[in-house]
Structure formats: structure tokens, C-alpha cells
Amino acid sequence: MTKIIVRGGQRLSGTVRVSGAKNAVLPILAASLLATEGDSVICDVPLLDDVMTIQSVLASLGAQLTYNNETMRISAPIIHSCEAPYELIRKMRASFLVMGPLLARIGKVRISLPGGCAIGTRPIDQHLKGFEAMGAEITLGHGFIEASVKDRLKGAKIYLDVASVGATENIMMAAALANGTTTIENAAKEPEIVDLANYINAMGGKVRGAGTGMIRIEGVERLSGARHNVIPDRVEAGTYMIASAITGGDVFVEGAIADHLMPVISKLQEMGVEIVESDNGIHVKGPHSLKGVDVKTLPHPGFPTDMQSQMMALLLVSEGTSVVTETVFENRFMHVEEFQKMNANIKVDGRSAIVTGGVPLSGAKVTATDLRAGAALICAALRADGETEVTGLHHVDRGYVDITGKLAALGADIRRVALDDEPVLASTSVQIQQHAESAQPNPQVAAAKAAAVAASSEPVVAFKRDKEAVVLKVQPTWA
Numbered sequence: 001m002t003k004i005i006v007r008g009g010q011r012l013s014g015t016v017r018v019s020g021a022k023n024a025v026l027p028i029l030a031a032s033l034l035a036t037e038g039d040s041v042i043c044d045v046p047l048l049d050d051v052m053t054i055q056s057v058l059a060s061l062g063a064q065l066t067y068n069n070e071t072m073r074i075s076a077p078i079i080h081s082c083e084a085p086y087e088l089i090r091k092m093r094a095s096f097l098v099m100g101p102l103l104a105r106i107g108k109v110r111i112s113l114p115g116g117c118a119i120g121t122r123p124i125d126q127h128l129k130g131f132e133a134m135g136a137e138i139t140l141g142h143g144f145i146e147a148s149v150k151d152r153l154k155g156a157k158i159y160l161d162v163a164s165v166g167a168t169e170n171i172m173m174a175a176a177l178a179n180g181t182t183t184i185e186n187a188a189k190e191p192e193i194v195d196l197a198n199y200i201n202a203m204g205g206k207v208r209g210a211g212t213g214m215i216r217i218e219g220v221e222r223l224s225g226a227r228h229n230v231i232p233d234r235v236e237a238g239t240y241m242i243a244s245a246i247t248g249g250d251v252f253v254e255g256a257i258a259d260h261l262m263p264v265i266s267k268l269q270e271m272g273v274e275i276v277e278s279d280n281g282i283h284v285k286g287p288h289s290l291k292g293v294d295v296k297t298l299p300h301p302g303f304p305t306d307m308q309s310q311m312m313a314l315l316l317v318s319e320g321t322s323v324v325t326e327t328v329f330e331n332r333f334m335h336v337e338e339f340q341k342m343n344a345n346i347k348v349d350g351r352s353a354i355v356t357g358g359v360p361l362s363g364a365k366v367t368a369t370d371l372r373a374g375a376a377l378i379c380a381a382l383r384a385d386g387e388t389e390v391t392g393l394h395h396v397d398r399g400y401v402d403i404t405g406k407l408a409a410l411g412a413d414i415r416r417v418a419l420d421d422e423p424v425l426a427s428t429s430v431q432i433q434q435h436a437e438s439a440q441p442n443p444q445v446a447a448a449k450a451a452a453v454a455a456s457s458e459p460v461v462a463f464k465r466d467k468e469a470v471v472l473k474v475q476p477t478w479a
């Protein structure tokens with residue numbers, strides 16, 4: 001088990017670079033299956049556990065992938081399997097995004113129901129409704145979905161009951177190779193949808209209207225690999241904006257796109273945070289005292305549910321009472337109990353949490369109950385009195401590239417430590433962790449790298465170094 005230890009009280013300052021967006025790169029990598037010819041070259045691919053999981057899913061279907069320097073090269077001239085491995089689909093919900101591309105490309109798919117997670121039940125009825133409208137026959141049984149289509153999917157008019165991000169993406173990918181035109185009404189409008197549409201269009205697709213509630217996709221006969229730069233991660237950016245604000249800091253969040261972060265920027269400004277937008281990022285200065293505000297999560301362009309817990313951390317140290325209402329997921333308040341261990345005063349009433357701000361936070365042992373909850377606990381820990389230990393880091397590693405290193409570079413007193421029982425082998429990657437005395441290059445890094453190569457007999461594709469732990473990621477066996 002690894003844990004992050006934070007000693008609160010340091011004011012953050014400096015520049016932090018935002019990585020490529022997890023929620024954009026996962027559908028984009030799934031969409032790379034649509035190309036029958038040519039390689040796709042996807043740049044700004046963050047080294048995240050979720051990326052390694054989707055890499056494994058694609059490889060299991062027959063795609064060839066290499067990853068180097070934040071660039072993924074994918075070629076999928078032959079898809080030799082229609083079955084996405086159960087253990088990978090269970091591990092990461094976004095793996096389900098291969099369903100649309102597989103149906104479009106080879107006309108059949110067998111896939112397990114994606115795992116629910118701590119934030120809600122997360123059904124997939126809207127994805128299936130879309131595929132059925134396009135002519136797919138779908139059967140469900142024993143936890144699996146089987147779908148097939150005679151000949152080719154056909155264009156259809158699809159109205160989504162909820163503006164689901166995943167359903168919009170899955171249907172858009174399927175429709176890209178369908179016979180005829182598909183319209184998605186009440187489509188999700190998130191920036192990640194636009195990024196996926198741009199990639200499909202770069203492959204030769206015809207998607208119009210992405211980013212609005214009505215998307216129109218004219219199916220084409222074939223798509224080819226294309227080069228694409230993934231958009232910066234707005235949730236990672238928002239998390240560092242809050243980290244700056246909560247410490248009264250002065251941080252430039254490099255790469256953050258203000259247009260993607262309007263609801264977050266607007267709430268921070270209401271609270272008294274100074275925000276300066278520029279072409280290549282957002283400057284965030286935290287004031288001495290913050291004002292509480294009410295926050296309600298909504299689909300884009302509303303306040304993002306993926307920023308709700310981090311915003312709650314900020315409200316804990318703000319004056320007055322704030323109400324946080326979660327409307328997107330029915331169970332996304334698991335972090336409340338963990339915040340309470342840090343002396344937070346929060347009461348949950350149905351879908352709302354009433355936060356009484358201004359109560360001093362104290363360091364405690366807490367657990368990340370989901371990805372953003374982990375980030376929120378780290379934000380709170382930056383302000384808390386004394387030391388906080390955060391465990392459950394497998395959630396955080398799904399979506400944050402080296403959060404410890406990035407915050408330490410801004411002046412946070414934060415370190416990641418590997419405990420003695422750290423497993424050496426993970427299912428899709430080999431991680432070797434070794435204590436190092438400092439973040440400076442040293443012989444231990446080289447030794448750990450060599451050990452990783454010896455342990456796996458496969459090439460090391462990347463390594464990240466936290467202050468006290470060296471983490472090496474090694475290409476899994478399929479590479």
C-alpha cells in the first residue's frame with residue numbers, strides 16, 4: 001500500500017503544467033479502433049493507470065500500440081477479437097467505450113456490464129438504446145452484453161433521456177461508420193465530446209454540432225488513422241486552481257483553458273479568488289479569507305460533478321454556510337465522512353451537503369473513496385493543521401499524473417511513501433517502487449529502473465518519481 005503524507009500550511013506558488021485530459025483520451029483511444037488503415041498518433045497522452053487499462057483493452061482486441069513521451073501510436077488494421085476482457089471492463093468503466101467502435105467496425109461485440117463505482121449506479125441504458133436504434137440486436141445475460149448487427153449499423157435519430165457523456169461518445173463513434181446519418185438529440189456538450197469529434201473528423205469522419213445539444217454524424221465507408229493532440233485536463237487544472245486558492249497561493253496553471261472552466265472560475269471569483277486568464281493558462285491567487293457560496297453540479301456547461309469534492313474542500317475553509325447539491329450522480333458524497341475526520345462540519349441531507357465553513361481543519365488518516373475525493377482530501381490536507389495521511393491512492397492514480405511531484409514543485413510539504421507490502425506486479429503494468437532520499441536524480445532511480453526491466457523482461461515505457469518513491473511503468477506483455 002502507498003500513502004501520501006501532507007503537512008499542511010505551505011502557501012503554494014509557481015507554475016504547474018496541466019496534463020492531457022483523461023476523459024478525452026479514453027474515448028479517443030477507443031475511437032482509434034475505427035481506423036482500418038494508417039496509424040493514429042495521439043499526443044499529450046497522460047501516463048495514468050486508466051490509460052494503461054484502455055491500452056490493454058485495445059491490445060486484447062488486436063490493436064498494436066506503443067507509448068513514448070506522452071505520445072501513443074496505434075494501428076488496428078485487424079481486429080481479431082470482439083470480446084473485451086472482463087477484468088479490464090470491471091476495472092474501468094470507460095473501457096465500455098469500445099462497444100460502439102467494435103459494433104461499427106466488425107459488427108459484433110461481447111462485453112461485460114461495466115462495474116458500478118462509489119459515486120452511483122451508472123446505468124448504460126442510453127448507450128444500448130442508441131445502438132438498438134442503429135439496428136444492433138442486443139442480448140443481456142450472466143453479466144454480459146452481446147450485440148451484433150447484420151451488414152452495417154444504420155443511421156438513426158436518437159434522443160438521449162439524459163445528456164450522458166459516455167452514451168454520446170459511444171453512439172458518435174458507432175455512427176461514424178454507419179450507413180446514413182445519425183442525429184443525437186440532448187447530446188452531452190462537454191469539451192471532451194468536442195475533442196473526440198475533432199479526432200473522428202481528422203480520421204475522415206463527418207461529425208457536426210459537437211459541443212451543442214444536437215450532434216449530426218454522417219457515416220462514412222472507412223476511417224484512417226490520424227494525428228491528434230488531446231485537450232488539457234480541465235478537472236486536473238481545476239484541482240490545482242483549488243489547491244492554490246485553499247493555501248492563499250499564487251499559482252499559474254499552465255495549459256488550463258478558461259473556456260472549459262467557466263463554472264469553476266465563476267464560483268472561485270464569487271468566493272474572492274483572483275483569477276487572471278491568459279492564452280496559455282490561468283493565474284490563481286488565493287485571498288486571506290474566502291466567502292462561502294452555493295454550488296450545484298450539472299452537465300456541462302454547469303458546474304462539473306468531477307470538481308464537486310475539491311470545491312467542497314475549499315468551502316470548508318470559507319466563511320459562512322454553503323450548500324453543495326449533487327445532481328449528476330446519486331451517491332457522490334463519500335468524501336464527506338473523510339472530511340469529517342479532519343474536523344469538517346458538514347451535514348448531508350439527501351442530494352445536498354450543508355457545509356459550515358471556517359472551522360479549522362486538522363490532519364488525520366483518511367481514505368480516497370474515489371478519484372476526485374482523493375484529490376479533494378489532498379487539497380484539504382494542504383490547509384489542515386498537522387499531518388494528513390491519504391490512502392486509497394489507486395483511485396488518484398487513475399486520473400492525476402504525479403500529483404505529489406506537481407504539488408511538491410509548488411512548495412507543498414507532500415510526499416508519497418511506499419509501504420513494505422507494496423505489490424511489485426500489477427495486472428496491466430509493473431510498478432516498482434523504491435524509496436529515494438530526494439527528488440534529485442540518483443543511483444537508486446537507475447537501480448529501480450534496472451530492477452523493473454529485470455522483473456518483467458519487457459521495455460520500461462516511462463517512470464515517474466515522487467519525492468520519496470520511484471514508480472516505473474513497464475509495458476505490459478501485449479506490447
Ligand SMILES: CC(=O)N[C@H]1[C@@H](OP(=O)(O)OP(=O)(O)OC[C@H]2O[C@@H](n3ccc(=O)[nH]c3=O)[C@H](O)[C@@H]2O)O[C@H](CO)[C@@H](O)[C@@H]1O
Binds near residue numbers: 122167192329330
Ligand atoms: C471517462 C469519463 O469521461 N467519465 C466522465 C463521464 O462519465 P460517464 O460518461 O459515465 O457519465 P454520464 O454522463 O454517462 O452520466 C451522467 C448521468 O447519467 C446517468 N446515465 C448515464 C448513462 C446511461 O446510459 N444512463 C444513465 O442514466 C448516470 O447514471 C449519471 O447519473 O461523465 C461524468 C459526468 O460528467 C463524469 O463524472 C466522468 O468523469
Ligand SMILES: C=C(OP(=O)(O)O)C(=O)O
Binds near residue numbers: 117372399
Ligand atoms: C468519475 C470519474 O471518472 P470515471 O467516469 O472514469 O469513473 C472522474 O474522472 O472523476
